[in-house]
Amino acid sequence: MRKYHAWILIPAILFGLLQGCYYDKKETLYPAPAGSTNCDTTSVTYSGKVQPILAASCVGCHNSGNAQGGYDLSSHTGVSNSSARLLGSIKHSSGFSAMPKNAPKLGDCQILIIEKWLANGAPNN
Numbered sequence: 001m002r003k004y005h006a007w008i009l010i011p012a013i014l015f016g017l018l019q020g021c022y023y024d025k026k027e028t029l030y031p032a033p034a035g036s037t038n039c040d041t042t043s044v045t046y047s048g049k050v051q052p053i054l055a056a057s058c059v060g061c062h063n064s065g066n067a068q069g070g071y072d073l074s075s076h077t078g079v080s081n082s083s084a085r086l087l088g089s090i091k092h093s094s095g096f097s098a099m100p101k102n103a104p105k106l107g108d109c110q111i112l113i114i115e116k117w118l119a120n121g122a123p124n125n
């Protein structure tokens with residue numbers, strides 16, 4: 001009888017150990033595209049996410065009293081009127097003036113947020 005116990009217990013313990021070590025973090029199994037790690041683009045809104053980025057990096061040169069290049073990014077209307085040139089400029093795509101001008105490129109997550117918002121139709125939310 002004693003022997004039977006061992007044959008059942010040893011595999012049971014090994015199974016338990018293997019289960020415990022199974023590495024099933026979503027981020028490890030499905031790595032996010034470069035730069036998008038920890039970038040939450042699930043609930044991107046103009047007022048909550050996009051406007052603060054523009055206010056910090058762009059509005060100083062692009063507002064109603066000083067619309068450099070003809071772009072006013074201080075209001076939703078101004079930003080949606082600029083949408084055709086917006087993404088290319090912040091992604092530093094060829095054929096666009098790289099923005100923010102004379103300053104480091106926006107972070108990958110900031111660019112993803114703006115890209116997502118534009119893809120959603122640039123809503124005033």
Ligand code: HEC
Binds near residue numbers: 057060062068089099
């Ligand atoms: C230091 C001033 C300055 C800052 C900061 C700045 N811009 Fe500009 N922006 C300009 C000027 C000047 C132009 C006109 C084109 C040029 O001189 O490059 C321009 C042009 C643009 C254009 C048109 C680009 C094109 O190729 O047609 C867009 C879109 C734009 N800016 C968006 C932004 C965004 C978005 C930010 C923030 C991430 C930003 N800008 C920050 C000065 C600035």
